[in-house]
Amino acid sequence: MNIQDTLSTALEFYTDPLLQIQFLLKIIEQYGYNTDLKQITKSQTGYDQVRFWALVLIGSVVSSISFQSSTDSESIANKLNDIYEAEYEFRTDISVCEYLTELQAETVGIILNEGYGLPQLVTYTTKITQPSCVISQVLYSDSTREQEIILRNNDRIRHPLFMPLELEVLSE
Numbered sequence: 001m002n003i004q005d006t007l008s009t010a011l012e013f014y015t016d017p018l019l020q021i022q023f024l025l026k027i028i029e030q031y032g033y034n035t036d037l038k039q040i041t042k043s044q045t046g047y048d049q050v051r052f053w054a055l056v057l058i059g060s061v062v063s064s065i066s067f068q069s070s071t072d073s074e075s076i077a078n079k080l081n082d083i084y085e086a087e088y089e090f091r092t093d094i095s096v097c098e099y100l101t102e103l104q105a106e107t108v109g110i111i112l113n114e115g116y117g118l119p120q121l122v123t124y125t126t127k128i129t130q131p132s133c134v135i136s137q138v139l140y141s142d143s144t145r146e147q148e149i150i151l152r153n154n155d156r157i158r159h160p161l162f163m164p165l166e167l168e169v170l171s172e
Contacts, residue, residue, distance in 0.1 A: 062111055077115075084100060084104040121152075121170060122171045125165060128165075131146075132157075135167065
């Protein structure tokens with residue numbers, strides 16, 4: 001089984017396109033891309049091929065993503081731009097660089113177009129702990145959007161009746 005087939009098979013475990021892209025970004029990191037330095041730091045044989053095919057698969061998945069905010073789409077676009085820039089510095093084959101340039105333009109263009117016009121993420125701060133449904137009602141005049149707030153801030157919530165004083169929410 002080749003690299004492309006292996007990565008494609010692994011993607012089948014994720015039904016959400018955003019999770020598929022996050023998985024592929026993690027693969028790119030594991031195979032030599034350093035997110036802190038924003039450069040390729042491991043160049044073992046075959047690592048460049050894994051990163052290449054992961055970028056190709058991201059390009060094939062990206063049109064299926066439904067972003068909730070323009071901030072989410074900009075974040076992924078920025079991550080991808082950094083990865084592409086690192087690949088250009090690492091690659092020596094001009095035809096591969098040209099292909100990656102076209103792929104970058106197409107992939108990042110789709111991501112930014114999908115995110116255009118969507119609400120942005122903002123920080124909402126309260127002075128007292130409130131239930132998620134109250135925060136949802138105050139922000140959106142719709143208490144049924146509480147699940148959206150809970151999911152976006154899940155790592156900091158102990159119980160939906162006692163939300164943290166600072167939350168990440170959509171601007172509209």
